[in-house]
């Protein structure tokens with residue numbers, strides 16, 4: 029629901045002239061609902077001194093700030109977003125509304141790994157089963173919104189970025205230029221990162237945790253008329269030599285090309301305010317690499333690719349007290365991955381199989397959401413969507429391989445996915461209440477449906493997909509209360525997901541594992557139910573104009589039939605953040621901790637983890653060097669050099685130890 | 698969606714082509730295609746009457762193990778014979794003791810006028826001093842003929858035949874007939890099982906069972922699911938299903954059971970026993 033509020037805002041902002049993003053962000057703070065119930069993470073941030081985040085931190089570190097997102101970590105790079113305690117196949121991650129499918133069978137390249145903070149303005153996190161225009165989901169959705177210069181006064185702007193981190197020797201260099209005109213705009217920006225191995229608390233070097241990433245983004249827009257414009261955008265992202273210390277393999281290349289073309293028309297009629305249509309294409313290449321590992325039982329090549337072409341067309345309108353958005357969207361994805369195992373004995377044939385048998389996903393979706401303001405204080409939102417989802421296994425080799433397990437399996441399968449939700453919001457003076465019920469469904473992912481002997485290095489099992497599965501269904505209930513008065517701003521919210529036909533890997537002792545030294549084979553199955561509950565609370569104190577103190581608490585619990593505790597569920601966690609600003613200076617001290625992680629599932633490789641707490645310190649200053657504003661931020665993370673691992677660390681690899689960093693951002697107009 | 702629709706159109710179009718071309722072909726018989734996919738492996742000329750017996754195999758070679766063999770007989774004026782009855786006797790002429798090998802009866806190839814078909818399963822390859830001799834007797838319009846020649850049997854790349862003395866004291870030959878072109882997926886598996894009471898007597902056994910357990914020795918000896926043990930079909934060969942989850946080198950471990958279900962040869966695979974004493978190797 030939060031998303032609706034925000035979209036409304038965006039449109040309002042669009043109409044009230046050409047506000048920059050910074051202004052929009054400043055604006056939305058004035059709306060009490062948005063302030064309390066949004067899940068928006070602002071990434072591009074022009075007054076960084078007031079923010080506590082590391083401006084050149086990774087996208088993951090930004091998303092981790094969200095109360096409904098946990099990031100599952102397999103190394104220093106490309107963390108996987110878990111929305112409401114659920115893995116990435118249960119949510120939809122988009123970039124500017126574009127669907128992108130990862131190209132790695134081992135989840136080394138979540139969609140979030142193909143962007144850079146410097147080209148994103150914000151991440152909109154839609155929390156819950158339905159209401160997402162980007163597609164049918166169970167847990168929620170994340171839309172990463174790119175920054176663009178936008179139309180406006182004739183202006184040339186530029187930015188340079190420089191960053192350094194001591195722990196892994198990470199160097200960050202970047203820059204961007206944008207040029208705006210009333211009739212057109214163009215912008216480009218690029219960021220390069222290079223890091224060596226990081227060190228855990230106590231100094232232990234975490235081997236194979238290095239990475240190199242280069243990202244380039246460009247946008248251009250042209251006004252065809254007063255209320256008509258076309259825009260094009262391009263992201264090119266290339267990561268090389270990426271280590272995954274928690275996995276048995278690394279990545280030699282992860283490359284993405286993401287492009288789109290859109291047409292937007294405003295002020296169409298008194299009821300239709302906006303019509304936006306976008307067509308897009310993206311192409312992801314993924315190459316795994318075990319050549320850096322000295323000991324492997326068998327050398328392998330595991331390339332993957334994913335291509336998606338799609339569109340969406342969105343109408344935004346208003347009639348009476350109804351604010352509605354209707355979206356028609358569709359895409360076709362092609363996912364293919366294979367595996368060559370090089371025989372150790374000379375003269376023997378190499379072994380080959382298709383791990384993703386060139387699966388095509390064809391998807392068409394219609395979605396409507398309507399905000400109805402019943403009174404000043406009371407509003408209701410109704411959303412509903414329906415999608416047709418079709419999978420085709422294009423490769424006969426792969427189809428025949430899967431038919432070993434499922435002789436009755438067909439090449440093509442079509443299903444219908446539905447979703448609906450009702451949410452109410454009530455605002456009374458200092459109080460705001462929110463209550464929503466929603467229902468959503470999803471199709472099994474490519475791996476869950478068609479994966480072939482995908483090794484999971486956490487539980488040690490080879491996973492076999494199951495093309496015969498039904499849709500997974502979820503009914504969720506969420507409620508939130510916020511109260512703000514004077515310097516106090518507090519919020520408690522909770523959600524419960526009742527999932528039926530929950531998809532999970534179940535060991536099959538009849539089957540013989542392929543991976544040497546593995547534990548056996550798990551086949552994706554559906555268990556009758558799973559329940560996941562989330563509670564989060566914020567207590568924020570605006571102590572004075574100079575002092576701000578934010579506190580945050582979170583807890584999740586997840587249980588499923590047959591398997592018991594669901595893995596990667598956050599134990600009680602807390603964070604506290606005290607900031608002081610004076611003129612152009614800012615100082616911040618923060619702490620972050622987890623209680624013992626003991627509601628674990630050893631069958632999935634989880635182990636008991638002790639509680640921990642880490643402290644961070646930072647200082648920032650805004651300089652003027654020859655009239656050029658320079659923002660400098662320096663800090664230290666994990667001040668006490670604590671050795672720790674969290675529930676979201678794959679194979680419990682330890683997190684980074686003490687790290688000093690320096691970020692410099694220089695801008696010119 | 699669009700591509701779904703276009704592929705539907707495309708498929709219907711293909712269907713139309715197939716349909717129209719079918720109609721044409723059924724009206725004519727095409728004797729030219731009888732040897733499609735086969736290559737000449739050997740041919741014997743009968744010096745007495747000028748008849749030529751030609752032997753064809755898919756590879757143009759005879760290999761150790763199971764061989765599908767196709768025959769054609771031409772008279773001296775070059776006409777193909779369509780009404781011969783044929784038998785054959787393979788003999789390996791060895792330094793010490795000569796022997797035969799499992800050989801099927803010979804029948805007309807399916808949908809063919811002039812081509813005959815049978816199989817031979819060689820236990821050994823030819824070498825400089827030992828060779829295979831094939832005697833062919835045939836009868837045309839009541840007149841019988843006999844011709845023979847030496848054929849060259851080369852060793853096959855993989856082990857697809859095993860000759861052994863079983864737990865019942867009898868000598869056996871087991872050979873893999875199918876799959877000749879294995880694929881990842883479920884393969885139809887066909888084998889022949891012969892008892893060998895003497896050096897020149899080979900009798901297909903009845904009511905036996907071949908249990909199979911395919912493994913990949915180079916990958917921790919993993920197996921594959923949903924295999925089906927081989928049981929005898931109407932043509933006396935043994936039929937089952939072989940699952941291969943990937944390409945590469947597979948060992949098909951086997952146990953041969955007689956009609957009373959007692960084990961004639963082979964052992965179960967266990968963590969301490971990685972291979973049966975009865976096995977075929979497949980590599981693709």
Ligand SMILES: [Cu+2]
Nearest residue numbers: 132134136316
């Ligand atoms: Cu990968």
Ligand SMILES: [Cu+2]
Nearest residue numbers: 379913916943
């Ligand atoms: Cu294998």
